[in-house]
Amino acid sequence: MPSMRPDASRIYRQYLSAVLLHSHASARACDLGATDLYALNILQLTGAMTPGELSARTGLTTGPTTRLIDRLEHAGYVRRVPDPGDRRKVTVEPVSEPADLDRVMAPARQRIGDILGGYTPEQLEVLFDYFTRATEAYRESAEQLRSE
Amino acid sequence: MPSMRPDASRIYRQYLSAVLLHSHASARACDLGATDLYALNILQLTGAMTPGELSARTGLTTGPTTRLIDRLEHAGYVRRVPDPGDRRKVTVEPVSEPADLDRVMAPARQRIGDILGGYTPEQLEVLFDYFTRATEAYRESAEQLRSE
């Protein structure tokens, strides 16, 4: 990060730490393992996919992936839908309203909502522009790490 | 999140997912366990603390915490410093430059740096104002989850 501010890097690092801290605390509060949350994020970000594809993305072999999906399905975060075109296949799709996770995330969502509510439309434009770009940047970087 | 945009919530959610995705991929690339990264984040965010305090913050008992610190120290992310005032105590402090993690995070940092470099000073003001406030919001929310 260039010299926009002397402490820009530090602020950003602490920001990331706080996000991760909260995410981990949320997972813990839901009795959700780290890999489970990771997979759930993949599904929410990328959309429905087959177990095989999820295996590839998580880096797990198919065995653990089956049981990972079992856990997520049992907890009500995803569901298995048979593929109409290919009856060997199953599609794993994220469920719209994951009850527990939503409840746990509510306080943070409230706080962030309050913060965002204090900005002008022009400022929000900037923020959401950043969110959109950063999403792509992190997704690409993660992809890059995965393929190394 | 109120009706600032119809897809605001979705954009923000995907943004968070991407951040977490990348973080998990980074941890994986460093052979760093989820709890290890979690603890490291606590230390980087809050600063040096005793193993007992780290135990409380991670929610672990003291046994696993000792070995968690062992792993982090061995990997070169933290170090133990004896407390001069109380010789029973040890202070665990994060090391300034964690080699592996830095290397793994470099591509993302580059991309984010490029994105931020494209904004005007006024826009950066808005972004860093958000980062600062959001850090506090997530930290408080995580604290709240921990104490439930």
Added chain:
DNA sequence: CCTAATCTCTTCTTCGAAGAAGAGAAATCT
């Protein structure tokens, strides 16, 4: 001073999740 409290670390056991290998079902290709 001597007891109680505090702090870290060690040991043992337990548990969850990952890997490996293969079975079973269905699609594809010759």
Added chain:
DNA sequence: AGATTTCTCTTCTTCGAAGAAGAGATTAGG
């Protein structure tokens, strides 16, 4: 139609990390 490939799922084993209990060392209090 038969053989091969492609999926998912099952079983068994292995491994890392968490919990419980207690030892050892140091400080604080009566």
